[in-house]
Amino acid sequence: MLDPGLTRIHPPAAATDAPIKIAVRDLVVHYGGTCALEAVSLDIPAHRVTALIGPSGCGKSTFLRCLNRMNDHIPGARVTGQVTIDGDPIYGSEVDPVVLRRRVGMVFQKSNPFPKSVFDNVAFGPRVHGERDSLCLREIVERTLRQAALWDEVKDRLDRSALELSGGQQQRLCIARALAVEPEVVLMDEPASALDPIATAKIEELIHELKNAYTIVIVTHNMQQAARVSDLTAYFYLGRLVEFGPTERLFTNPVRPETEDYITGRFG
Amino acid sequence: MPLHTDRAFEEQLGQLRTAVLEMGGLVEEQIGQAVRALTQRDEALAHATIERDHTVNRFDVEIDDLSLKLLALRQPAARDLRLITTTLKITTDLERIGDMATHIAERAIELAAEVPIKPYIDIPRMADVARDMLRRSLDAFVREDTELALSVCLADDTIDQLHEQLFRELLSYMVENPATVSRAMRLLFVSKYLERVGDHATNIAEMVIFMVKGRSIRHMDKLPREL
Numbered sequence A: 001m002l003d004p005g006l007t008r009i010h011p012p013a014a015a016t017d018a019p020i021k022i023a024v025r026d027l028v029v030h031y032g033g034t035c036a037l038e039a040v041s042l043d044i045p046a047h048r049v050t051a052l053i054g055p056s057g058c059g060k061s062t063f064l065r066c067l068n069r070m071n072d073h074i075p076g077a078r079v080t081g082q083v084t085i086d087g088d089p090i091y092g093s094e095v096d097p098v099v100l101r102r103r104v105g106m107v108f109q110k111s112n113p114f115p116k117s118v119f120d121n122v123a124f125g126p127r128v129h130g131e132r133d134s135l136c137l138r139e140i141v142e143r144t145l146r147q148a149a150l151w152d153e154v155k156d157r158l159d160r161s162a163l164e165l166s167g168g169q170q171q172r173l174c175i176a177r178a179l180a181v182e183p184e185v186v187l188m189d190e191p192a193s194a195l196d197p198i199a200t201a202k203i204e205e206l207i208h209e210l211k212n213a214y215t216i217v218i219v220t221h222n223m224q225q226a227a228r229v230s231d232l233t234a235y236f237y238l239g240r241l242v243e244f245g246p247t248e249r250l251f252t253n254p255v256r257p258e259t260e261d262y263i264t265g266r267f268g
Numbered sequence B: 001m002p003l004h005t006d007r008a009f010e011e012q013l014g015q016l017r018t019a020v021l022e023m024g025g026l027v028e029e030q031i032g033q034a035v036r037a038l039t040q041r042d043e044a045l046a047h048a049t050i051e052r053d054h055t056v057n058r059f060d061v062e063i064d065d066l067s068l069k070l071l072a073l074r075q076p077a078a079r080d081l082r083l084i085t086t087t088l089k090i091t092t093d094l095e096r097i098g099d100m101a102t103h104i105a106e107r108a109i110e111l112a113a114e115v116p117i118k119p120y121i122d123i124p125r126m127a128d129v130a131r132d133m134l135r136r137s138l139d140a141f142v143r144e145d146t147e148l149a150l151s152v153c154l155a156d157d158t159i160d161q162l163h164e165q166l167f168r169e170l171l172s173y174m175v176e177n178p179a180t181v182s183r184a185m186r187l188l189f190v191s192k193y194l195e196r197v198g199d200h201a202t203n204i205a206e207m208v209i210f211m212v213k214g215r216s217i218r219h220m221d222k223l224p225r226e227l
Helices: A060-066 A097-103 A118-128 A134-147 A167-179 A197-210 A223-229 A247-252 A257-263 B007-039 B043-074 B078-112 B122-143 B146-176 B178-213
Strands: A020-031 A034-045 A049-053 A077-085 A104-107 A185-189 A215-219 A232-237 A240-246
Touching: A020 A060, A020 A215, A034 A060, A034 A215, A034 A232, A034 A240, A049 A060, A049 A223, A060 A185, A060 A215, A060 A232, A097 A104, A104 A167, A118 A134, A118 A167, A134 A167, A167 A185, A167 A197, A197 A215, A197 A223, A223 A247, A232 A247, A232 A257, A240 A247, A240 A257, A247 A257, A247 B078, A257 B078, B007 B043, B007 B078, B007 B122, B007 B178, B043 B078, B078 B122, B078 B178, B122 B146, B122 B178, B146 B178
Parallel strands: A049 A215, A049 A232, A104 A185, A185 A215
Antiparallel strands: A020 A034, A020 A077, A232 A240
16 A cells, blocks of 8 residues: 555665664564564664554563563573664673663663652662762752753652652652662553553653753553653564654654554554 | 453444444535425425434434543553544534534525526535545545545545635626626535535545554645555
Protein backbone atom coordinates (compact mmCIF):
# COMPACT_ATOMS: atom_id res chain seq x y z
CA MET A 1 0.00 0.00 0.00
CA LEU A 2 2.86 2.39 0.76
CA ASP A 3 5.09 3.35 -2.11
CA PRO A 4 8.59 1.91 -2.11
CA GLY A 5 10.19 5.27 -1.40
CA LEU A 6 8.45 5.39 1.93
CA THR A 7 9.00 1.87 3.15
CA ARG A 8 12.72 2.23 3.74
CA ILE A 9 13.55 1.66 7.36
CA HIS A 10 14.23 4.88 9.15
CA PRO A 11 17.87 5.38 9.99
CA PRO A 12 18.57 4.87 13.68
CA ALA A 13 19.16 8.57 14.13
CA ALA A 14 15.69 9.98 14.08
CA ALA A 15 15.54 13.50 12.74
CA THR A 16 16.50 15.72 15.64
CA ASP A 17 18.95 18.52 16.07
CA ALA A 18 19.96 17.41 19.57
CA PRO A 19 23.38 15.81 20.07
CA ILE A 20 23.46 12.07 20.61
CA LYS A 21 23.62 11.03 24.26
CA ILE A 22 23.49 7.28 23.95
CA ALA A 23 24.48 5.44 20.80
CA VAL A 24 23.47 1.82 20.46
CA ARG A 25 24.92 -0.36 17.72
CA ASP A 26 23.93 -3.91 16.85
CA LEU A 27 22.75 -4.69 20.33
CA VAL A 28 21.85 -8.36 20.67
CA VAL A 29 20.53 -9.90 23.88
CA HIS A 30 20.02 -13.60 24.55
CA TYR A 31 18.36 -15.04 27.62
CA GLY A 32 19.70 -18.57 27.62
CA GLY A 33 18.76 -19.94 24.20
CA THR A 34 16.18 -17.30 23.31
CA CYS A 35 17.01 -14.13 21.48
CA ALA A 36 15.28 -11.20 23.21
CA LEU A 37 16.75 -8.46 21.10
CA GLU A 38 18.24 -8.80 17.65
CA ALA A 39 20.72 -6.27 16.31
CA VAL A 40 19.15 -3.05 17.45
CA SER A 41 20.82 0.20 16.49
CA LEU A 42 19.45 3.45 17.80
CA ASP A 43 20.65 6.94 18.73
CA ILE A 44 19.11 8.53 21.80
CA PRO A 45 19.37 12.33 21.69
CA ALA A 46 20.31 14.41 24.73
CA HIS A 47 17.63 16.37 26.56
CA ARG A 48 14.82 14.63 24.77
CA VAL A 49 12.26 12.11 25.92
CA THR A 50 12.51 8.89 23.96
CA ALA A 51 9.60 6.47 24.37
CA LEU A 52 9.89 2.75 23.74
CA ILE A 53 6.61 1.08 22.82
CA GLY A 54 5.52 -2.37 21.73
CA PRO A 55 3.58 -5.38 22.99
CA SER A 56 4.76 -7.47 25.93
CA GLY A 57 7.83 -9.45 25.08
CA CYS A 58 8.86 -7.17 22.23
CA GLY A 59 12.21 -6.36 23.82
CA LYS A 60 11.60 -2.78 24.90
CA SER A 61 12.30 -3.42 28.61
CA THR A 62 15.28 -5.57 27.73
CA PHE A 63 16.58 -2.70 25.63
CA LEU A 64 16.03 -0.22 28.45
CA ARG A 65 17.79 -2.43 30.95
CA CYS A 66 20.82 -2.68 28.67
CA LEU A 67 21.33 1.06 28.96
CA ASN A 68 22.50 0.82 32.56
CA ARG A 69 23.54 -2.84 32.52
CA MET A 70 20.68 -4.07 34.64
CA ASN A 71 20.73 -7.23 32.56
CA ASP A 72 24.06 -8.09 34.17
CA HIS A 73 22.04 -9.40 37.10
CA ILE A 74 19.98 -11.80 35.04
CA PRO A 75 21.50 -15.29 34.97
CA GLY A 76 21.99 -16.55 31.43
CA ALA A 77 21.69 -13.12 29.85
CA ARG A 78 24.22 -12.49 27.10
CA VAL A 79 24.67 -9.03 25.66
CA THR A 80 26.69 -8.25 22.54
CA GLY A 81 27.01 -5.11 20.51
CA GLN A 82 28.03 -1.63 21.44
CA VAL A 83 26.42 0.94 23.71
CA THR A 84 28.15 4.25 24.36
CA ILE A 85 27.18 7.20 26.49
CA ASP A 86 28.82 10.40 25.28
CA GLY A 87 31.14 8.13 23.38
CA ASP A 88 32.20 6.09 26.43
CA PRO A 89 31.48 2.39 26.04
CA ILE A 90 29.31 1.08 28.85
CA TYR A 91 30.04 -2.60 28.26
CA GLY A 92 33.60 -3.50 29.01
CA SER A 93 35.56 -5.08 31.81
CA GLU A 94 36.97 -1.70 32.85
CA VAL A 95 33.51 -0.18 33.37
CA ASP A 96 32.20 -0.25 36.93
CA PRO A 97 28.43 -0.78 36.71
CA VAL A 98 27.95 1.16 39.95
CA VAL A 99 29.62 4.20 38.46
CA LEU A 100 27.64 3.74 35.25
CA ARG A 101 24.35 3.62 37.16
CA ARG A 102 25.20 6.88 38.77
CA ARG A 103 25.23 8.39 35.29
CA VAL A 104 22.21 6.41 34.15
CA GLY A 105 19.51 6.24 36.83
CA MET A 106 16.37 4.16 36.75
CA VAL A 107 12.78 4.37 37.93
CA PHE A 108 10.71 1.21 38.02
CA GLN A 109 7.10 0.33 37.37
CA LYS A 110 6.32 -0.42 40.96
CA SER A 111 7.44 2.36 43.25
CA ASN A 112 9.95 0.83 45.63
CA PRO A 113 10.83 3.28 48.38
CA PHE A 114 13.06 1.91 51.11
CA PRO A 115 11.31 1.43 54.47
CA LYS A 116 13.03 4.56 55.69
CA SER A 117 12.11 8.20 56.09
CA VAL A 118 11.40 10.40 53.09
CA PHE A 119 14.67 12.20 53.75
CA ASP A 120 16.75 9.04 54.01
CA ASN A 121 15.28 7.69 50.78
CA VAL A 122 16.48 10.68 48.82
CA ALA A 123 19.78 10.96 50.72
CA PHE A 124 20.53 7.26 50.23
CA GLY A 125 22.34 7.55 46.90
CA PRO A 126 24.48 10.55 47.78
CA ARG A 127 25.46 8.83 51.08
CA VAL A 128 26.45 5.66 49.24
CA HIS A 129 28.60 7.81 46.99
CA GLY A 130 30.30 9.29 50.04
CA GLU A 131 28.40 12.46 50.87
CA ARG A 132 28.44 12.92 54.64
CA ASP A 133 27.90 16.65 55.11
CA SER A 134 24.43 17.06 56.58
CA LEU A 135 23.92 20.58 55.24
CA CYS A 136 24.90 19.37 51.80
CA LEU A 137 22.57 16.38 52.07
CA ARG A 138 19.73 18.64 53.15
CA GLU A 139 20.32 20.77 50.07
CA ILE A 140 20.33 17.79 47.77
CA VAL A 141 17.12 16.43 49.31
CA GLU A 142 15.29 19.71 48.95
CA ARG A 143 16.53 20.34 45.42
CA THR A 144 15.65 16.92 44.11
CA LEU A 145 12.29 16.80 45.89
CA ARG A 146 11.50 20.13 44.25
CA GLN A 147 12.64 18.77 40.89
CA ALA A 148 10.35 15.81 41.41
CA ALA A 149 7.48 18.19 42.22
CA LEU A 150 7.06 16.61 45.63
CA TRP A 151 8.66 19.14 47.98
CA ASP A 152 5.51 21.09 48.85
CA GLU A 153 3.67 17.89 49.71
CA VAL A 154 6.34 16.36 51.94
CA LYS A 155 8.43 19.23 53.34
CA ASP A 156 6.71 18.95 56.72
CA ARG A 157 7.13 15.23 57.01
CA LEU A 158 10.62 14.48 55.81
CA ASP A 159 11.16 12.32 58.90
CA ARG A 160 8.07 10.21 58.38
CA SER A 161 8.25 6.84 56.69
CA ALA A 162 8.17 6.96 52.90
CA LEU A 163 5.68 4.11 53.01
CA GLU A 164 3.05 6.48 54.38
CA LEU A 165 3.00 8.40 51.10
CA SER A 166 0.37 7.79 48.43
CA GLY A 167 1.26 5.67 45.39
CA GLY A 168 1.80 8.71 43.19
CA GLN A 169 3.93 10.41 45.84
CA GLN A 170 5.99 7.25 46.35
CA GLN A 171 6.69 7.14 42.62
CA ARG A 172 7.78 10.78 42.59
CA LEU A 173 9.93 10.02 45.63
CA CYS A 174 11.61 7.25 43.65
CA ILE A 175 12.21 9.74 40.84
CA ALA A 176 13.71 12.16 43.38
CA ARG A 177 15.87 9.35 44.71
CA ALA A 178 17.10 8.62 41.19
CA LEU A 179 17.83 12.31 40.61
CA ALA A 180 19.70 12.75 43.90
CA VAL A 181 22.93 11.28 42.51
CA GLU A 182 22.74 13.71 39.59
CA PRO A 183 22.49 11.25 36.74
CA GLU A 184 22.70 12.34 33.10
CA VAL A 185 20.13 9.88 31.87
CA VAL A 186 16.96 8.69 33.58
CA LEU A 187 15.43 5.39 32.47
CA MET A 188 11.79 4.87 33.34
CA ASP A 189 10.12 1.50 33.09
CA GLU A 190 6.35 2.02 33.06
CA PRO A 191 6.59 4.74 35.70
CA ALA A 192 2.89 5.53 35.79
CA SER A 193 1.19 2.25 35.02
CA ALA A 194 0.02 1.73 38.59
CA LEU A 195 -1.12 5.30 39.16
CA ASP A 196 -4.44 7.11 38.87
CA PRO A 197 -4.91 9.73 36.15
CA ILE A 198 -4.04 12.65 38.41
CA ALA A 199 -0.83 11.07 39.68
CA THR A 200 -0.08 10.03 36.09
CA ALA A 201 -0.54 13.59 34.87
CA LYS A 202 1.86 14.80 37.57
CA ILE A 203 4.49 12.29 36.50
CA GLU A 204 4.02 13.27 32.85
CA GLU A 205 4.30 16.95 33.71
CA LEU A 206 7.43 16.10 35.65
CA ILE A 207 8.93 14.28 32.66
CA HIS A 208 8.44 17.45 30.61
CA GLU A 209 10.27 19.47 33.24
CA LEU A 210 13.07 16.98 33.67
CA LYS A 211 14.12 16.82 30.06
CA ASN A 212 15.71 20.24 30.34
CA ALA A 213 18.26 18.76 32.72
CA TYR A 214 18.28 15.06 31.82
CA THR A 215 17.96 12.68 28.92
CA ILE A 216 14.94 10.49 29.45
CA VAL A 217 14.08 7.08 28.08
CA ILE A 218 10.68 5.72 29.00
CA VAL A 219 9.04 2.36 28.41
CA THR A 220 5.28 2.48 28.34
CA HIS A 221 2.37 0.28 27.37
CA ASN A 222 0.17 3.30 27.18
CA MET A 223 0.45 4.63 23.65
CA GLN A 224 -1.35 7.85 24.47
CA GLN A 225 1.21 8.40 27.19
CA ALA A 226 4.05 7.88 24.74
CA ALA A 227 2.33 10.33 22.41
CA ARG A 228 1.91 12.87 25.19
CA VAL A 229 5.32 12.83 26.82
CA SER A 230 7.89 11.88 24.24
CA ASP A 231 9.76 13.66 21.49
CA LEU A 232 10.81 10.44 19.81
CA THR A 233 9.21 7.04 19.75
CA ALA A 234 10.71 3.66 19.01
CA TYR A 235 8.41 0.78 18.18
CA PHE A 236 9.71 -2.68 19.03
CA TYR A 237 8.20 -5.95 17.90
CA LEU A 238 9.49 -9.48 18.44
CA GLY A 239 12.90 -8.26 19.53
CA ARG A 240 13.36 -5.98 16.54
CA LEU A 241 13.29 -2.22 16.27
CA VAL A 242 10.57 -1.68 13.67
CA GLU A 243 10.49 2.08 13.49
CA PHE A 244 12.07 5.04 15.24
CA GLY A 245 11.15 8.63 14.59
CA PRO A 246 9.63 11.86 15.85
CA THR A 247 6.61 11.02 17.98
CA GLU A 248 4.41 13.44 16.13
CA ARG A 249 5.06 11.73 12.82
CA LEU A 250 4.94 8.21 14.20
CA PHE A 251 1.44 8.72 15.57
CA THR A 252 0.00 10.54 12.55
CA ASN A 253 1.81 8.96 9.66
CA PRO A 254 4.04 6.00 10.52
CA VAL A 255 6.29 4.65 7.80
CA ARG A 256 6.05 0.94 8.55
CA PRO A 257 2.74 -0.92 8.22
CA GLU A 258 3.59 -2.93 11.37
CA THR A 259 3.77 0.32 13.36
CA GLU A 260 0.53 1.49 11.81
CA ASP A 261 -1.24 -1.73 12.80
CA TYR A 262 0.01 -1.54 16.36
CA ILE A 263 -0.74 2.10 17.11
CA THR A 264 -4.20 1.91 15.54
CA GLY A 265 -5.11 -1.19 17.53
CA ARG A 266 -4.92 -3.83 14.81
CA PHE A 267 -3.26 -6.62 16.74
CA GLY A 268 -2.96 -9.61 14.42
CA MET B 1 -4.93 -4.05 6.11
CA PRO B 2 -5.87 -6.16 9.12
CA LEU B 3 -9.03 -5.28 11.04
CA HIS B 4 -9.10 -3.61 14.42
CA THR B 5 -8.87 -5.99 17.33
CA ASP B 6 -11.78 -4.05 18.80
CA ARG B 7 -14.54 -4.87 16.35
CA ALA B 8 -16.92 -2.20 17.64
CA PHE B 9 -14.38 0.45 16.60
CA GLU B 10 -14.05 -1.13 13.18
CA GLU B 11 -17.83 -1.00 12.82
CA GLN B 12 -17.99 2.63 13.85
CA LEU B 13 -15.38 3.58 11.27
CA GLY B 14 -17.42 1.64 8.72
CA GLN B 15 -20.51 3.61 9.73
CA LEU B 16 -18.59 6.83 9.27
CA ARG B 17 -17.49 5.88 5.74
CA THR B 18 -21.00 4.78 4.80
CA ALA B 19 -22.51 8.01 6.09
CA VAL B 20 -20.06 10.09 4.01
CA LEU B 21 -20.92 8.07 0.93
CA GLU B 22 -24.65 8.42 1.52
CA MET B 23 -24.29 12.13 2.00
CA GLY B 24 -22.15 12.32 -1.14
CA GLY B 25 -24.72 10.36 -3.15
CA LEU B 26 -27.41 12.67 -1.92
CA VAL B 27 -25.71 15.92 -2.96
CA GLU B 28 -24.63 14.48 -6.29
CA GLU B 29 -28.26 13.67 -7.04
CA GLN B 30 -29.28 17.08 -5.72
CA ILE B 31 -27.04 18.80 -8.29
CA GLY B 32 -28.48 16.64 -11.09
CA GLN B 33 -32.00 17.43 -9.95
CA ALA B 34 -31.35 21.17 -9.69
CA VAL B 35 -29.92 21.36 -13.21
CA ARG B 36 -32.79 19.25 -14.55
CA ALA B 37 -35.24 21.63 -12.87
CA LEU B 38 -33.48 24.47 -14.69
CA THR B 39 -33.34 22.92 -18.16
CA GLN B 40 -36.84 21.45 -17.98
CA ARG B 41 -38.26 24.58 -16.33
CA ASP B 42 -39.75 22.39 -13.66
CA GLU B 43 -40.56 24.51 -10.61
CA ALA B 44 -41.90 21.60 -8.56
CA LEU B 45 -38.64 19.72 -9.02
CA ALA B 46 -36.74 22.86 -8.01
CA HIS B 47 -38.73 23.08 -4.80
CA ALA B 48 -38.15 19.40 -4.10
CA THR B 49 -34.40 19.98 -4.53
CA ILE B 50 -34.43 22.81 -2.03
CA GLU B 51 -36.42 20.66 0.38
CA ARG B 52 -33.78 17.94 0.18
CA ASP B 53 -31.15 20.21 1.63
CA HIS B 54 -32.50 19.55 5.12
CA THR B 55 -31.54 15.89 4.81
CA VAL B 56 -28.06 16.88 3.66
CA ASN B 57 -27.68 19.25 6.60
CA ARG B 58 -28.77 16.51 8.98
CA PHE B 59 -26.06 14.24 7.60
CA ASP B 60 -23.54 17.02 8.11
CA VAL B 61 -24.42 17.29 11.79
CA GLU B 62 -24.61 13.54 12.36
CA ILE B 63 -21.26 12.84 10.73
CA ASP B 64 -19.66 15.59 12.80
CA ASP B 65 -21.16 14.08 15.95
CA LEU B 66 -19.91 10.60 15.16
CA SER B 67 -16.44 11.93 14.28
CA LEU B 68 -16.18 13.87 17.51
CA LYS B 69 -17.35 10.89 19.49
CA LEU B 70 -14.70 8.68 17.88
CA LEU B 71 -11.98 11.27 18.51
CA ALA B 72 -12.94 11.59 22.16
CA LEU B 73 -13.59 7.96 22.95
CA ARG B 74 -11.12 6.11 20.76
CA GLN B 75 -8.16 8.45 20.60
CA PRO B 76 -7.42 7.28 17.08
CA ALA B 77 -3.93 7.35 15.59
CA ALA B 78 -2.33 7.24 12.15
CA ARG B 79 -4.70 6.22 9.34
CA ASP B 80 -7.72 6.14 11.66
CA LEU B 81 -6.95 9.66 12.81
CA ARG B 82 -6.51 10.79 9.22
CA LEU B 83 -9.77 9.12 8.18
CA ILE B 84 -11.74 10.90 10.89
CA THR B 85 -10.19 14.32 10.34
CA THR B 86 -10.66 13.90 6.59
CA THR B 87 -14.30 13.03 7.16
CA LEU B 88 -14.80 16.17 9.19
CA LYS B 89 -13.48 18.27 6.33
CA ILE B 90 -15.19 16.35 3.52
CA THR B 91 -18.62 16.80 5.04
CA THR B 92 -18.15 20.56 5.04
CA ASP B 93 -17.47 20.42 1.30
CA LEU B 94 -20.43 18.12 0.72
CA GLU B 95 -22.68 20.41 2.69
CA ARG B 96 -21.52 23.36 0.58
CA ILE B 97 -22.25 21.39 -2.61
CA GLY B 98 -25.75 20.86 -1.24
CA ASP B 99 -26.03 24.62 -0.81
CA MET B 100 -24.93 25.11 -4.41
CA ALA B 101 -27.70 22.76 -5.56
CA THR B 102 -30.19 24.80 -3.55
CA HIS B 103 -28.95 28.02 -5.14
CA ILE B 104 -29.23 26.52 -8.63
CA ALA B 105 -32.78 25.44 -7.84
CA GLU B 106 -33.61 28.98 -6.69
CA ARG B 107 -32.28 30.40 -9.95
CA ALA B 108 -34.27 27.71 -11.81
CA ILE B 109 -37.47 28.93 -10.19
CA GLU B 110 -36.71 32.52 -11.15
CA LEU B 111 -35.78 31.61 -14.72
CA ALA B 112 -38.79 29.33 -15.19
CA ALA B 113 -40.99 32.45 -15.17
CA GLU B 114 -39.14 33.97 -18.12
CA VAL B 115 -38.42 33.16 -21.75
CA PRO B 116 -35.06 31.37 -22.08
CA ILE B 117 -32.39 33.44 -23.80
CA LYS B 118 -30.70 30.40 -25.29
CA PRO B 119 -30.87 26.63 -25.29
CA TYR B 120 -29.08 25.14 -22.29
CA ILE B 121 -26.09 23.21 -23.60
CA ASP B 122 -23.04 24.24 -21.61
CA ILE B 123 -24.72 24.19 -18.22
CA PRO B 124 -25.76 20.51 -18.42
CA ARG B 125 -22.23 19.76 -19.65
CA MET B 126 -20.73 21.56 -16.69
CA ALA B 127 -23.12 19.74 -14.37
CA ASP B 128 -22.01 16.41 -15.85
CA VAL B 129 -18.35 17.27 -15.30
CA ALA B 130 -19.01 18.50 -11.74
CA ARG B 131 -21.01 15.42 -10.80
CA ASP B 132 -18.41 13.17 -12.34
CA MET B 133 -15.69 14.89 -10.32
CA LEU B 134 -17.73 14.50 -7.15
CA ARG B 135 -18.47 10.85 -7.87
CA ARG B 136 -14.83 10.10 -8.53
CA SER B 137 -13.64 11.93 -5.43
CA LEU B 138 -16.00 9.81 -3.33
CA ASP B 139 -14.93 6.61 -5.11
CA ALA B 140 -11.35 7.60 -4.37
CA PHE B 141 -12.33 8.06 -0.71
CA VAL B 142 -13.83 4.58 -0.40
CA ARG B 143 -11.19 2.80 -2.43
CA GLU B 144 -8.36 4.91 -0.97
CA ASP B 145 -7.29 5.46 -4.57
CA THR B 146 -4.90 8.41 -4.79
CA GLU B 147 -4.52 8.19 -8.57
CA LEU B 148 -8.24 8.61 -8.98
CA ALA B 149 -8.18 11.49 -6.51
CA LEU B 150 -5.41 13.17 -8.46
CA SER B 151 -7.43 12.85 -11.68
CA VAL B 152 -10.23 14.82 -9.99
CA CYS B 153 -7.82 17.64 -9.16
CA LEU B 154 -6.70 17.72 -12.79
CA ALA B 155 -10.32 17.81 -14.07
CA ASP B 156 -10.92 21.07 -12.25
CA ASP B 157 -9.35 22.93 -15.18
CA THR B 158 -12.02 21.61 -17.55
CA ILE B 159 -14.86 22.99 -15.51
CA ASP B 160 -13.05 26.31 -15.00
CA GLN B 161 -12.68 26.61 -18.78
CA LEU B 162 -16.35 25.84 -19.37
CA HIS B 163 -17.26 28.53 -16.88
CA GLU B 164 -14.96 31.03 -18.58
CA GLN B 165 -16.44 30.18 -21.98
CA LEU B 166 -19.99 30.59 -20.75
CA PHE B 167 -19.09 33.86 -19.09
CA ARG B 168 -17.85 35.30 -22.39
CA GLU B 169 -20.90 34.06 -24.24
CA LEU B 170 -23.37 35.49 -21.72
CA LEU B 171 -21.45 38.74 -21.70
CA SER B 172 -21.97 39.07 -25.44
CA TYR B 173 -25.72 38.51 -24.97
CA MET B 174 -25.85 41.24 -22.36
CA VAL B 175 -23.87 43.70 -24.46
CA GLU B 176 -26.04 43.04 -27.48
CA ASN B 177 -29.36 43.26 -25.70
CA PRO B 178 -29.58 44.77 -22.23
CA ALA B 179 -33.05 43.22 -21.82
CA THR B 180 -31.29 39.86 -21.29
CA VAL B 181 -29.14 41.08 -18.40
CA SER B 182 -31.17 39.68 -15.53
CA ARG B 183 -31.58 36.26 -17.18
CA ALA B 184 -27.96 36.14 -18.31
CA MET B 185 -26.79 37.07 -14.83
CA ARG B 186 -28.84 34.27 -13.30
CA LEU B 187 -27.36 31.78 -15.73
CA LEU B 188 -23.93 33.12 -14.95
CA PHE B 189 -24.62 32.49 -11.28
CA VAL B 190 -25.58 28.92 -12.07
CA SER B 191 -22.36 28.49 -13.99
CA LYS B 192 -20.41 29.87 -11.04
CA TYR B 193 -22.20 27.53 -8.63
CA LEU B 194 -21.22 24.55 -10.78
CA GLU B 195 -17.68 25.78 -10.97
CA ARG B 196 -17.72 25.91 -7.14
CA VAL B 197 -18.97 22.32 -7.03
CA GLY B 198 -15.84 21.42 -8.98
CA ASP B 199 -13.73 23.25 -6.39
CA HIS B 200 -15.38 21.37 -3.53
CA ALA B 201 -14.90 18.04 -5.30
CA THR B 202 -11.23 18.98 -5.72
CA ASN B 203 -10.99 19.73 -1.99
CA ILE B 204 -12.42 16.29 -1.25
CA ALA B 205 -9.94 14.65 -3.60
CA GLU B 206 -7.05 16.50 -1.98
CA MET B 207 -8.19 15.35 1.44
CA VAL B 208 -8.35 11.76 0.18
CA ILE B 209 -4.71 12.04 -0.86
CA PHE B 210 -3.88 13.32 2.62
CA MET B 211 -5.89 10.52 4.19
CA VAL B 212 -4.06 7.80 2.26
CA LYS B 213 -0.55 9.23 2.06
CA GLY B 214 -0.45 11.44 5.14
CA ARG B 215 0.79 14.21 2.87
CA SER B 216 -0.96 17.40 1.95
CA ILE B 217 -1.03 18.57 -1.66
CA ARG B 218 -3.34 21.48 -0.93
CA HIS B 219 -2.42 25.01 -1.91
CA MET B 220 0.34 23.88 -4.21
CA ASP B 221 0.97 25.98 -7.30
CA LYS B 222 1.50 22.86 -9.36
CA LEU B 223 0.09 19.42 -8.74
CA PRO B 224 2.70 16.74 -8.16
CA ARG B 225 3.04 14.40 -11.16
CA GLU B 226 3.15 11.40 -8.93
CA LEU B 227 2.42 10.83 -5.28
